[in-house]
Amino acid sequence: MSTLSDRRIGPFIGALLLALVVLVAGCGGSSTNGSAKTASASSNESSTSSSSSTSTTVAPTTSSVPPTTAVPESASTRDRLAVLSVDDRPSPQGAYRREEWPHWADVDGNGCDARQDALIAWSIVPATVNRAGTCKVVAGSWVSPYDLKASNNAGDFDVDHLVPLANAFESGGWAWSTARRRAFANNPGELVVASASSNRSKGADTPDQWRPPNRDSWCAYADGWVKVKSTWGLTVTTSERDALGQMLDTCGIAGPVWPLGGTSMASPQGPPPSGSTSGAVPTPAPVAPVAPAPGGDVYYANCTAARAAGAAPIYAGQPGYRTALDGDKDGIACE
Numbered sequence: 001m002s003t004l005s006d007r008r009i010g011p012f013i014g015a016l017l018l019a020l021v022v023l024v025a026g027c028g029g030s031s032t033n034g035s036a037k038t039a040s041a042s043s044n045e046s047s048t049s050s051s052s053s054t055s056t057t058v059a060p061t062t063s064s065v066p067p068t069t070a071v072p073e074s075a076s077t078r079d080r081l082a083v084l085s086v087d088d089r090p091s092p093q094g095a096y097r098r099e100e101w102p103h104w105a106d107v108d109g110n111g112c113d114a115r116q117d118a119l120i121a122w123s124i125v126p127a128t129v130n131r132a133g134t135c136k137v138v139a140g141s142w143v144s145p146y147d148l149k150a151s152n153n154a155g156d157f158d159v160d161h162l163v164p165l166a167n168a169f170e171s172g173g174w175a176w177s178t179a180r181r182r183a184f185a186n187n188p189g190e191l192v193v194a195s196a197s198s199n200r201s202k203g204a205d206t207p208d209q210w211r212p213p214n215r216d217s218w219c220a221y222a223d224g225w226v227k228v229k230s231t232w233g234l235t236v237t238t239s240e241r242d243a244l245g246q247m248l249d250t251c252g253i254a255g256p257v258w259p260l261g262g263t264s265m266a267s268p269q270g271p272p273p274s275g276s277t278s279g280a281v282p283t284p285a286p287v288a289p290v291a292p293a294p295g296g297d298v299y300y301a302n303c304t305a306a307r308a309a310g311a312a313p314i315y316a317g318q319p320g321y322r323t324a325l326d327g328d329k330d331g332i333a334c335e
Helices: 002-057 077-082 114-122 165-170 178-185 196-202 215-231 238-248 303-308
Strands: 128-130 136-139 157-161 191-195 258-260 263-265
Touching: 077 215, 077 238, 114 136, 114 157, 114 191, 157 196, 165 178, 191 196, 215 238, 215 258
Parallel strands: none
Antiparallel strands: 128 136, 157 191, 258 263
16 A cells, blocks of 8 residues: 555656756746846946946037148139138137237338338339438328329328238237237238228228228239238138138239229238247348339339339330339330
8 A cells, every 4th residue: 555655656746846946947047137137237327327427528629720721922812712711700819909919110120110111112103211310201102002092191191901900810810929920010011001091991891891992902902811811821701701702803914913093013022921820030021112222223113103214114124124013914014
């Protein structure tokens, strides 16, 4: 009896034991998988938190305007305009102060300050200069290229900075040293003798805000503006660039020449600046004299001066001939 009972119970107990083993193994695996999932979730949350923390502490990158691309001196004004850097942001640093741009200095050491040199260069007849003590222009004749107002009185004219000093400050000059600002403010290529009324009407305006009343001067005005900004690495705004392009569209066969009382005159040009923006001072070329020096070459500021001296027309190779007076480049100036 007991043997039969043992035979019946034995398989039942074996099956029961097997089921218990499987059940225990399953619980252990579930616990392990649960722990792994928990650990993985914890790890991911930690990584996300770390990534989030990192992204909030990275300083934003300040967008900077690249400097104006350098172009060869022989490049056309259109080419120069095309590579000027455009910056439509407000002035980035501080406020413009005129006293921080020393002007009317004798940067070329010829005894005359930049204003007197400009009056000498822009007089349509040889200017009379009093050099006793301080250099001062006492006689001459001027025609404002902006509005064609004419006078023999130097006091009726201002010497205008073609690119206003305030605009130079806003378009990159804020970062310049005082030495570089001084060089810019006294550069002959920056100076135009204009009527006091037109100069004050212009103020610190850019070409999209103000243009000379005399449309015939637009070509030379835009050409000079572009060359100054290109040479000195200054920026332009979008509207300023577009206005300059429109003004260059008015250029005729003669090209960028200033109209002075029916004649034309190339703008006095200063050399490009040297050194970095931190301040090497360019050495301006002396302004050519408007009266012939004893033993020297004859120089006529423009065709009006040449005609007044009875020298016109002037053929290539003759005293006083220069290409700036020869508008059609045929070898005959002041025809």
